[in-house]
Amino acid sequence: MKVPPSEQFRGLIKSLGLLIAGAIIGCAAFTAIFHHHLNSVLVKNTELIAENEKLIQDNDLYKRHRTQQNIINRIEVTVEPDDLNSLDKVTAQELEKKVRNELSVLKGQKVASFSEAPHIYQRLLSNKTYHDILDKDYIVNVKTMLLVQTELKVWITAKQWVRSIP
Incomplete structure (x- = not known):
C-alpha cells in the first residue's frame, strides 16, 4: 500500500x-x-x-403613619467616595442599604426628637466600619445630615479599610 x-x-x-x-x-x-x-x-x-x-x-x-405630619417618613442616603478611590455602584448600594438600616430607628420618630440631638445620630455613623461588602471592609463617615420636612437626607463618605499588619 x-x-x-x-x-x-x-x-x-x-x-x-x-x-x-x-x-x-x-x-x-x-x-x-x-x-x-x-x-x-x-x-x-x-x-x-x-x-x-x-x-x-x-x-x-x-x-x-399616614395621618401624622411631623414624623420622619423617609431616609435618603447618598454615598460619596473618598477622594483617593472611587466605589462601584454595587458597593455604594450595599453601603447605602446598611446605613439606611442603621438609621431605620429614626423612621416613625418625631422630627422634634431628632432636631434636639442630631449629633447623637451623627456619632452613630462616624468612623463606623462595615465588614464584608463584596469581600472588602469600608469606613463610613457622615458628611452632612439634613432634615427636610419629613425626610432625613444623609451624605456619607466611604473609603476602603485596609488592615495594617504590625
Whole structure:
C-alpha cells in the first residue's frame, strides 16, 4: 500500500488550521461581549432590587403613619467616595442599604426628637466600619445630615479599610 505524499494536503491542512484558529478567536470575542452584557444586567438588577426594597419600606411606613405630619417618613442616603478611590455602584448600594438600616430607628420618630440631638445620630455613623461588602471592609463617615420636612437626607463618605499588619 502506498502512502500519499503530504504535499497534496498542505493547502487543506493550512485551511483547516485557519478555520480552527478563527473559531477560537470568535468564541473568545463572543464570550467577552456576553460577559460585558451579563455584568451590566446584573448591576441593573441589583439597583432595581435595592430601589424596590426601599420603596416597599417607605410605602409600609407611609401606610402606618399616614395621618401624622411631623414624623420622619423617609431616609435618603447618598454615598460619596473618598477622594483617593472611587466605589462601584454595587458597593455604594450595599453601603447605602446598611446605613439606611442603621438609621431605620429614626423612621416613625418625631422630627422634634431628632432636631434636639442630631449629633447623637451623627456619632452613630462616624468612623463606623462595615465588614464584608463584596469581600472588602469600608469606613463610613457622615458628611452632612439634613432634615427636610419629613425626610432625613444623609451624605456619607466611604473609603476602603485596609488592615495594617504590625
